[in-house]
Amino acid sequence: MTAALQVRGLTTRFDTRAGAVTAVNDVSFSVDPGRIMGLVGESGSGKSVTGFSILGLIEAPGRVTGGEVLVEGQDLRALPPDEMRRMRGRKVAMVFQDPMMTLNPVLRVGDQMAMAVQVHDRVSRRAAWDRARSALETVGIPAPGERLMAYPHQLSGGMRQRVAIATALLHQPAVIIADEPTTALDVSIQGQILAEVRRLADDTGTAIVWVSHDLAVVSSLADEICVMYAGRIVESGPAERVIAAPRHPYTRGLIASVPSSHAPGGRLPQIPGSTPQLSSLPAGCPFRPRCDRATDLCVTEPPRVAAAGRTVLCHHPLEVAP
Amino acid sequence: MSLLTIDHVSKRFTRPTGAIVRGLEKLRGQTPKRTVHALTDVSLEVARGEVLGIVGESGCGKSTLGRIVAGIYAPSDGAVTLDGAPVARESRGTVDKLTTRVQMIHQDPFASLNPRMKVGETIAEGPRQHGLIPAPDLRDRVAALLSQVGLEPAYADRLPHQFSGGQRQRIAIARALAMQPDLLVLDEAVASLDVSIQAQVLNLFLDLRRDLDLTALFISHDLSVVRHVSDRVAIMYLGRVVELAPVAPLYDAPQHPYTQALFASVPRLGEGRARFHPIKGEIPSPLDPPPGCAFHPRCPFAGPRCRTEVPRLKPHDSRAVACHLHDGGTGATTGTSEAA
Numbered sequence: 100m101t102a103a104l105q106v107r108g109l110t111t112r113f114d115t116r117a118g119a120v121t122a123v124n125d126v127s128f129s130v131d132p133g134r135i136m137g138l139v140g141e142s143g144s145g146k147s148v149t150g151f152s153i154l155g156l157i158e159a160p161g162r163v164t165g166g167e168v169l170v171e172g173q174d175l176r177a178l179p180p181d182e183m184r185r186m187r188g189r190k191v192a193m194v195f196q197d198p199m200m201t202l203n204p205v206l207r208v209g210d211q212m213a214m215a216v217q218v219h220d221r222v223s224r225r226a227a228w229d230r231a232r233s234a235l236e237t238v239g240i241p242a243p244g245e246r247l248m249a250y251p252h253q254l255s256g257g258m259r260q261r262v263a264i265a266t267a268l269l270h271q272p273a274v275i276i277a278d279e280p281t282t283a284l285d286v287s288i289q290g291q292i293l294a295e296v297r298r299l300a301d302d303t304g305t306a307i308v309w310v311s312h313d314l315a316v317v318s319s320l321a322d323e324i325c326v327m328y329a330g331r332i333v334e335s336g337p338a339e340r341v342i343a344a345p346r347h348p349y350t351r352g353l354i355a356s357v358p359s360s361h362a363p364g365g366r367l368p369q370i371p372g373s374t375p376q377l378s379s380l381p382a383g384c385p386f387r388p389r390c391d392r393a394t395d396l397c398v399t400e401p402p403r404v405a406a407a408g409r410t411v412l413c414h415h416p417l418e419v420a421p
Numbered sequence: 422m423s424l425l426t427i428d429h430v431s432k433r434f435t436r437p438t439g440a441i442v443r444g445l446e447k448l449r450g451q452t453p454k455r456t457v458h459a460l461t462d463v464s465l466e467v468a469r470g471e472v473l474g475i476v477g478e479s480g481c482g483k484s485t486l487g488r489i490v491a492g493i494y495a496p497s498d499g500a501v502t503l504d505g506a507p508v509a510r511e512s513r514g515t516v517d518k519l520t521t522r523v524q525m526i527h528q529d530p531f532a533s534l535n536p537r538m539k540v541g542e543t544i545a546e547g548p549r550q551h552g553l554i555p556a557p558d559l560r561d562r563v564a565a566l567l568s569q570v571g572l573e574p575a576y577a578d579r580l581p582h583q584f585s586g587g588q589r590q591r592i593a594i595a596r597a598l599a600m601q602p603d604l605l606v607l608d609e610a611v612a613s614l615d616v617s618i619q620a621q622v623l624n625l626f627l628d629l630r631r632d633l634d635l636t637a638l639f640i641s642h643d644l645s646v647v648r649h650v651s652d653r654v655a656i657m658y659l660g661r662v663v664e665l666a667p668v669a670p671l672y673d674a675p676q677h678p679y680t681q682a683l684f685a686s687v688p689r690l691g692e693g694r695a696r697f698h699p700i701k702g703e704i705p706s707p708l709d710p711p712p713g714c715a716f717h718p719r720c721p722f723a724g725p726r727c728r729t730e731v732p733r734l735k736p737h738d739s740r741a742v743a744c745h746l747h748d749g750g751t752g753a754t755t756g757t758s759e760a761a
Contacts, residue, residue, distance in 0.1 A: 141618075255703055258703070287682065288703070289686070290688075294699050353617060357690050358648065363669075369624060373587060
């Protein structure tokens with residue numbers, strides 16, 4: 100089976116006054132059709148920039164400097180800009196944290212969704228509206244006919260995000276990149292959307308990259324997890340294994356920081372220090388200054404240790420029972 | 422005796438309109454809804470040394486409640502007292518003078534610190550204004566507060582932009598503690614922090630609580646954070662407290678259908694791929710709350726009585742629930758659909 104999305108050695112740099120900053124550093128992963136990959140990390144880890152880089156949405160002073168982005172085997176980075184534009188929305192779509200980044204506030208929902216259909220497919224306006232209506236149904240919007248006539252400001256935040264997801268689904272893309280799509284929503288609405296997204300991946304075979312800072316959300320939704328730190332994927336593998344038995348010290352620290360994994364009122368194990376500035380990363384392993392397992396060896400570039408579908412970027416990965 | 426008493430507090434916000442708009446509406450025969458019922462008949466008590474968690478989704482009134490307790494808003498009805506004394510003196514509906522014994526810590530440490538003031542000045546400003554600390558001692562006091570929240574005393578001469586989000590939240594905590602408050606109100610104080618930084622700030626809060634015997638109102642949408650720091654928790658929905666209980670029984674066996682549904686929609690770490698049981702429907706607008714129980718349009722157990730009669734918060738053992746399911750006199754148990 101061809102992977103819906105395969106990313107190999109993706110590297111994105113930003114030229115800043117303080118020098119070149121590598122926001123995404125040699126990132127590789129693949130997602131099969133119908134699977135959900137959770138890309139987890141804290142602020143500044145490069146998870147959102149990875150999503151934007153996949154779609155070729157990086158603007159100056161940033162620049163994708165290396166790597167391949169294969170969608171159903173076709174390398175997006177080798178495409179000329181106008182062909183890339185034909186891929187966006189048709190083969191690869193994006194859902195943003197703020198649905199108002201997708202929605203035009205002065206157009207009816209139906210008009211803008213129909214426009215998104217007609218950009219790629221030569222169909223009548225009527226057929227385009229029909230497709231918009233069925234897309235809204237797919238994401239569980241009640242009374243889709245009425246919603247098509249509404250303007251974005253007339254919808255609630257959760258409803259707008261569903262419209263954004265429905266718009267991403269219009270062309271049944273191979274891949275959807277979702278960047279923190281439920282972060283701004285209430286938990287009861289987030290629960291509804293997570294349930295719909297899981298069902299959509301299973302039913303339509305769309306591969307989803309779910310970018311999030313929230314480990315609990317990702318662990319309950321994703322099939323695979325990639326953990327990012329300072330621009331690199333430091334650990335990846337099947338979601339349950341990564342959460343139950345993390346091998347990278349950073350992943351372990353991140354999981355341990357979540358209050359629900361501890362008795363109330365006790366001290367939470369905390370990762371010392373704070374996330375590093377990308378412009379002044381230490382030599383070798385970027386996590387070294389905060390790591391309790393670090394040795395002199397960690398001043399050199401950490402090796403990629405791969406076993407049983409999991410990779411860890413560490414000189415001293417935690418042992419797990421086989 | 423309880424330190425803080427919130428006694429039948431309601432808060433309504435009404436949008437002011439001009440004569441022309443009112444005239445047009447009269448001509449069209451419309452009576453638009455312009456009163457937001459942010460809080461309706463909330464009564465709570467907090468004992469000295471206790472941390473009360475307040476949980477709810479957008480529009481439930483949790484932040485409004487926090488602001489009323491801090492004396493920033495005047496309640497429309499009811500009263501808030503600290504040791505029997507009102508937290509704010511009001512004149513003509515607005516707060517005129519408020520107590521310094523309640524201090525607030527806000528969500529966004531980027532907005533709550535003056536970017537042009539050195540953090541030492543920010544921390545010292547309150548005690549200086551109110552003459553709590555003699556001027557010659559201020560600098561030592563600031564240094565002591567900074568080290569108490571885990572920062573270098575030398576940081577007093579820096580500006581807020583030189584600090585990360587977690588460090589700024591520590592500064593905000595130091596500023597609140599400088600007033601030697603009897604009660605802290607933390608409104609989503611860790612919501613904007615990354616999880617590893619959030620753990621550091623929560624640990625700081627727990628340490629301070631132990632060392633200073635703090636009393637606090639901890640407002641958050643995050644159920645697991647509230648569980649970690651609170652003694653008791655009030656669950657709010659659309660301006661009312663629907664359930665109030667000590668942490669352990671609440672999280673072990675929530676009684677109100679909304680609490681149950683809320684707990685079921687929260688993704689949990691380490692439970693693998695979840696089967697979601699989301700609450701159906703949306704949160705109603707506080708401009709136009711449903712009649713009867715505000716949760717009835719989304720409640721799987723709702724019956725005719727729920728559509729007309731507002732359930733009261735009734736005590737059951739150590740806890741209280743506002744639900745007709747639990748107010749039947751025949752010892753109704755959770756989850757039965759007798760009212761359906």
